[in-house]
Amino acid sequence: MRPRIVVVGSSNTDLVVAVPQIPAPGQTVLGGTLQTIPGGKGANQAVAAARLGGDVRFIARLGDDAYGAAARANFAAEGLDTHFVLTTPGVASGVALIAVESTTGENSIVVAPGANAKLRAADIAAASPAFDKAAVIVISLEIPDDAVFAAVEAGHARGIPVLLNPAPARHLPGDILRKLAVLTPNQSELAQLGGSEALLAQGVAALVTTLGAQGARLEQLNAPTEHFPAPVVTALDTVAAGDCFTGALAVELARGQSLPAAIRFACAAAALKVTRIGAQPGLPYRDEVLDVL
Ligand code: ADP
Secondary structure: OOOEEEEEOOOEEEEEEEEOOOOOOOOOOOOOOOEEEEEOHHHHHHHHHHHOOOEEEEEEEEEOOHHHHHHHHHHHHOOOEOOOEEEEOOOOOEEEEEEEEOOOOOEEEEEEOHHHHHOOHHHHHHOHHHHOOOOEEEEEOOOOHHHHHHHHHHHHHHOOOEEEEOOOOOOOOHHHHOOOOEEOOEHHHHHHOOOHHHHHHOOOOOEEEEOHHHOEEEEOOOOOOEEEOOOOOOOOOOOOHHHHHHHHHHHHHHOOOOHHHHHHHHHHHHHHHHOOOOOOOOOOOHHHHHHHO
């Protein structure tokens, strides 16, 4: 039984070039061969959830260009329900221009949100049938606030648990925070949102903070903090590690697992991701995670 999961968020195409050094302003550097890799936080989370056993409906906007067409074909190949992936005429699809320094692994990224910025509250309202029989809703922040808030309300009104990945971090009103089942920041996002105590005081039901190679931490009001170590691996590419974690957590919660069990599964899934290159290409499948566990 594949539990139904609705993912609301962005889709980007990552255009990646390895460079000997990140160019300074005004400088031109010659890099390696261009790699065109499917990415974007929403799409990464949707593909992660599908590979890990979810029946995933993705709500997003693409442009009417070649990147959008390729992204749509990729979603179909990954088995996502693309009925609510909308095409925006006359707008470019989301793109991330990424230069990666070969020696240090440091990167420099320019995101052109394009059609992601056109996903609005009216789209969430029009996608109302998408939420039928959903077990969990997953939302990230590479889309406008009104779409985020409408998606949170859609879940709350239907009694569907909402998992929000606050990336990239920005202020979230208390009225939204108290309607979340789970918030999944990384450490820098947690700091930008004011820290654990403030978030729990504002009514976040469960705060799951990802700690990179240190694993993850679960905090709930009136419950002891729990720590979950990450499996020890050789990290090759941490891009989309947090997206993999969030997608995995959603699948396990949708399957009726407890939060601690879901976090253990998510740590194993994200550890596999960091051993592989590329955002979506590196996302693991359910059998692979079960082998690790
Ligand atoms: P983000 O990718 O959003 O910056 P983190 O760096 O916290 O978030 O990574 C998300 C999750 O990926 C972690 O909670 C952990 O489970 C896994 N992870 C990240 N880096 C490593 C690593 N070096 N070894 C094992 N797991 C890792």
